[in-house]
Amino acid sequence: MTNPKTISPAFDRRSVLGAIGASALLGGTSATAFARSMVKDPARFPGLTKIINDYVSEKKVAGMLAAIGYQQEAPTVISAGTQSLGGTTPVSMKTLWRMYSQTKPVTGMAAMMLVEDGKLDLDQPLSEILPEFKDMQVLVDPEGAVENTVAAKSPITIRQLQTHTAGLGYTIISKGPIQKAYLAAGLTPGRVSRNPIPGVDPGAPTPDLKTFIERLAELPLVYQPGSKWSYSLSHDVLSYVIEVISGKSLDAFLQERMFGPLGMNDMFYQVPADRVGDLADNYAPFAGSLFPIDPGATSIYLDAPAFAFGSTGLVGTAADYDKFLQMLLGFGRLGDVQVMKPETAKLGMSNLLPATADLSGTWVAKQGFGAGGRVGLGTAASPAGTFGWGGAAGTAAFVDTKNGFRAGGYTQYIPSNSYPFQSEFPKYVYADLLGADAVEGKTSP
Incomplete structure (x- = not known):
């Protein structure tokens, strides 16, 4: 099968990770x-x-x-x-x-390396690095019409990206029109199978990272930044943050700073x-x-x-x-x-x-x-x-x-x-x- 689509299974809220607490x-x-x-x-x-x-x-x-x-x-x-x-x-x-x-903690620690380097700050507005995310709109109803929005009360920060509190959505979590908008834009960074899975909308093909970020920034947030913990695409945004700041794609950065030195x-x-x-x-x-x-x-x-x-x-x-x-x-x-x-x-x-x-x-x-x-x-x-x-x-x-x-x-x-x-x-x-x-x-x- 050529050009397989990236697809995202229809999980419920417990399907990605249960309790790590003991x-x-x-x-x-x-x-x-x-x-x-x-x-x-x-x-x-x-x-x-x-x-x-x-x-x-x-x-x-x-x-x-x-x-x-x-x-x-x-x-x-x-x-x-x-x-x-x-x-x-x-x-x-x-x-x-x-x-x-389990990729998320790896990406999270890669971003912390840039914090250590003095090139990134946890409370830095994301828009200082990615201007696309300036002046974001937020859904009035998380499951409501994507046209029904209000202005974000505060900017998205790097801390919020690390902790899933930036207000971004996720096709495996979000519901209603915003989920459909994510699928239509190919905002589905997870690969499962070459073949269709019954009952699962595969959405449009996932684009390159720059296009992915541009499409994501054009859509409204699901929650006001900093207001709610909600599993999200935030670590894919961090992937682009790392690329912009370091000048290297995430995989190249990981190889240089983590995988190579640790023998991974x-x-x-x-x-x-x-x-x-x-x-x-x-x-x-x-x-x-x-x-x-x-x-x-x-x-x-x-x-x-x-x-x-x-x-x-x-x-x-x-x-x-x-x-x-x-x-x-x-x-x-x-x-x-x-x-x-x-x-x-x-x-x-x-x-x-x-x-x-x-x-x-x-x-x-x-x-x-x-x-x-x-x-x-x-x-x-x-x-x-x-x-x-x-x-x-x-x-x-x-x-x-x-x-x-x-x-x-x-x-x-x-x-x-x-x-x-x-x-x-x-x-x-x-x-x-x-x-x-x-x-x-x-x-x-």
Whole structure:
């Protein structure tokens, strides 16, 4: 199929990422002590191991893997299944997974590097960098006519882009005329399949980044800047901010400042031809069966994207994403390589939410949000020192800087709320860390 359209599945509000918070399972020093002893010992994770094995044996997924490590030591790896249902290649640390929105923290930290360089300020108006976003209009009704608008009361800022409080929309979240306008303009930076998916409007093809930004700026905001947390296209806007300021596309910037120095050699926007055999199939669970919607051998990720999406574009290995998590735990350092100052990494993993933002009814209610990921606030439902996010195909990853460990869970099914693996993954990890009764491995929602 030539010129495949970029498409965006019709997820509900929980489908991209469930809770990263670990509720009351965080146990302070006991978790720290256990974390030190867990490395290279999968037997320390009986609950998580059972859950992963159950998902595979019940054919809810083709394969599943978790990588959990203390500080910057090698991770414990728990895995089961294969890269394709009925296939013979087991999932491993070299398997390529569609990261989807796990791209956002990567883009967020790239933007923090420019803050560190003194070339960007969190409270800087976006229009100083991208004049297209000056004098924005805002919908009177978030689901109402796109012609019914009022002037924005304040400018969009970089802080708001980092924290999804800029007022921008998203086809997977927005409803009504603004969603249709986004689809018609090709404002859909997420690739799922070469083939049409029943019931899903693929919209117009996604344009190049400059055109994408121009079309986005012409449309009204969904909310007043700084007023509401609402999942959005903000990290794709940051992709262009990074390009304008650095003079390099996001993928080139990441390669120079993050991927190259950290040895993240298996993180791609386009899967190389010689790595096709490592790309897992992506499935849609339906009526107790798995339907392949993006087989690795013919994946849409073998084609170049319209641009390096800051929100959803990366495909990579668990090993490479683990290096990113190690860097965060090292507050900008992995081994002898320092890619950002400790204070920059800490700032990016801190609560950057504007005080004016309404969080009620959102995924981050009573929690914080930093540079592209959820932040713990030190409560039972929001453990201190935690930072992470997940992706639309069921992946999840987080760091716990207080207890000094990191964890990533990888599989491929879409939408991610088809099963509770993503939303419950942190709880599974903490339950084993604290010696709690093993989770029973029930995988039905």
